Amino acid sequence: MADMIRYSIDVAAKPADVYALAEDPRLGQLFIPARDVAEVIQTGGRVKSFTTKTGKGEFTTHDFPKRWEAEYLWKGYRARYEFRLEPHSDKVTRLMLDVALQPQSFMGRVFASKTRFDLKGRVSERLTAIQKQFSK
Numbered sequence: 001m002a003d004m005i006r007y008s009i010d011v012a013a014k015p016a017d018v019y020a021l022a023e024d025p026r027l028g029q030l031f032i033p034a035r036d037v038a039e040v041i042q043t044g045g046r047v048k049s050f051t052t053k054t055g056k057g058e059f060t061t062h063d064f065p066k067r068w069e070a071e072y073l074w075k076g077y078r079a080r081y082e083f084r085l086e087p088h089s090d091k092v093t094r095l096m097l098d099v100a101l102q103p104q105s106f107m108g109r110v111f112a113s114k115t116r117f118d119l120k121g122r123v124s125e126r127l128t129a130i131q132k133q134f135s136k
Helices: 015-023 106-110 112-134
Strands: 003-011 037-043 046-052 055-063 067-074 077-087 093-103
Touching (some): 106 112
Antiparallel strands (some): 003 093, 046 055
């Protein structure tokens, strides 16, 4: 059973700029801290997949600059990310992110609430950092 985590923030930037930052796991860090990213594979200028010290991620859908979907797998868990951008005004973009956290093992279910808390905190911090970066 998936545990949905939803975010929505406004960013003072164009959708293409926000998309490029959030898509790259070394920059946006929505999946894991940049120091844990081991490899990023790109095709056609878009990130296709990446590996980290603890897991592997793959982008399943790209619709530049409107949305992307990705899946990140690590021991005991799978997280599906759906990232959407909508122009909110001439200078503001609304960023919406849905994360479906799915425990994949018995121990994953046992620690699901802690993992959800950790994931929610990390993603929330990163979205705030993205928002601040563009408000400079």
